[in-house]
Amino acid sequence: MLALTLGLAAPAMARDVAPAVTIDHSAQLDHHSGPVTARYRGALLVDHRQIGAVAPAGRASSLRCHWTAQLAVDRHATTARGATTQRSFVSDRSLSGHRPGWCAGQRDAIARDVAAQSNALDRHIQAVAREDHDILRAELDRLHGSVAAG
Numbered sequence: 498m499l500a501l502t503l504g505l506a507a508p509a510m511a512r513d514v515a516p517a518v519t520i521d522h523s524a525q526l527d528h529h530s531g532p533v534t535a536r537y538r539g540a541l542l543v544d545h546r547q548i549g550a551v552a553p554a555g556r557a558s559s560l561r562c563h564w565t566a567q568l569a570v571d572r573h574a575t576t577a578r579g580a581t582t583q584r585s586f587v588s589d590r591s592l593s594g595h596r597p598g599w600c601a602g603q604r605d606a607i608a609r610d611v612a613a614q615s616n617a618l619d620r621h622i623q624a625v626a627r628e629d630h631d632i633l634r635a636e637l638d639r640l641h642g643s644v645a646a647g
Contacts, residue, residue, distance in 0.1 A: 518540070518611055518618070519538060519539065519540050520541075520618050520619065521537065521539075521622075522537040522539075522619075522623060522626050523536050523537070524537070526630060526633065526634070528576070528641075530576055530637060531577035531578060532577050533574055533576050534574065534575050535572060535573070535629075535630075537570055537571070537622055537625065537626050538571045539570045539618075539621075539625070540568070540571075541566045541567070542568075542569050542587070543607065543611065544566075545564050545600040545607070546562070546563045546564070547562060548560075548561050548563050560598055560599065561595050562596045562597075562598065562600035562607070563593070564594055564595065564610075565592070567588060567590075567591045568621060568622065569588075570585065570587070570629075571584075572584045572629060574637075576637065576640075580640055582633070582636045582640060584629070584632070588621070590625075592617065592618075594610055596610075
């Protein structure tokens, strides 16, 4: 199951906080202790960097806003027996782009640029989940081993 949600910060904070995009993904894994449901929630962390300078009248400005969005992921997994494990991490991959002008004036446009890449974001969270499966299985092995031993 995939879901993409675009949410804006409260109006009083809209100038200070960039819009947030969250992506949800669920996966079923087989483990020797039984089936496991893993839910992944990714939140894009958007970093804005102001580049260039305002030009004097009659000249073109070089002012632009470079942005980079990284996916911060929270994973919650539950086994058939009710045991849970959690993990939070930031993906190595990122989205990036640029817009002319001041960053403060481009935040909504940047949020739309990021949301327009929803197919890439869906593929990204799926890839992150696949990469996490070995780590999750190792966590479950440790959890299952400690339950069996205790």
